[in-house]
Amino acid sequence: MTIRDRAKSVLPTGVRTRVRGSLVRYGEWTSDQRPLPDFLITGTKRGGTTSLWRYLLEHPLVPRLFPAWNTKTSHYFEENWGRGETWYRSHFPTERQRRAMERKHGGPTRVGEAAPLYMFHPLAPQRVADLLPSVRLIFLLRDPVERAYSHWKERRTEGKEPLDFAEALAREEERTAGERERLLADPTYFSEAYDWYTYRARGRYLEHLEPWLSRFDREQMLFLPSETLYREPAATYARVLDFLGLPPHQLARFEVFNDRRSSAMDPGLRAELAAHFAPHNDALAARLGMEFDWSRP
Secondary structure (H helix, E strand, O other), X not given: OOHHHHHHHHOOHHHHHHHHHHHHHHHHHOHHHOOOOOXXXXXXXXXXXXXXXXXXXXXXXXXXXXXXXXXXXXXXXXXXXXXXXXXXXXXXXXXXXXXXXXHHHOOOOOOEEEOOOOOOOOOHHHHHHXXXXXXXXXXXXXXXXXXXXXXXXXXXXXXXXXXXXXXXXXXXXXXXXXXXXXXXXXXXXXXHHHHHOOOOHHHOHHHHHHHHHOOOOXXXXXXXXXXXXXXXXXXXXXXXXXXXXXXXXXXXXXXXXXXXXXXXXXXXXXXXXXXXXXXXXXXXXXXXXXXXXXXXX
């Protein structure tokens, strides 16, 4: 049982609300003692970000966000930008907590968060560059055909997607028309449609990576095929730890989080999506100098 679950089972709802409010205020009051994060897992959605984040939290030198009920992100660089830096800092452990962990475990702490919308949000790259110019960035890139279908399944299961997959693809441009422009025009605007219904758009990875590539040194960026994480989790985990400057750590098991089983995708839709993404995949592979299992239909 997690800390969050234990609190729910013991405390009445009103008390929980007051406790949560007090902890949030405490985090903000002590924000000047809370260093900004060392790394971000920036995407992609349905690409294994939750799994990788959970693996990292099992490392003794990677602390959780504050307060303890926070799962993996503050959503600061997209949904909560208007709350300001003090609010953002309040989510991370204090310098004193970090030093205590380092004395106990004999190594450097690494603090981060995982937010798959960061990679896709048009304003996030500059916001991150301004506030965290030395941050380490991890990008998980999944076969965009499978990613689109998994994205739709998640929204469908959550009750946010009334359309079947074929109709959702057909109406994507209509449903998201003008949303990117509104995000660019209003720094405080948050678009549910831009997050929920962008099944094709989010798989054209190079379009969304170029702003990051133009603002950060390549040495600060780690690009990982999601399929490699699923197929070789221990080796991928070790590579991530090395990238972050963390000592090796062995996990007992590598559970896949947020996996959604379902019927197979319609073959016609699969073929159409594969053809749609093929030139984008080729450009991505050439730009990054990498090979992907899904780079061609």
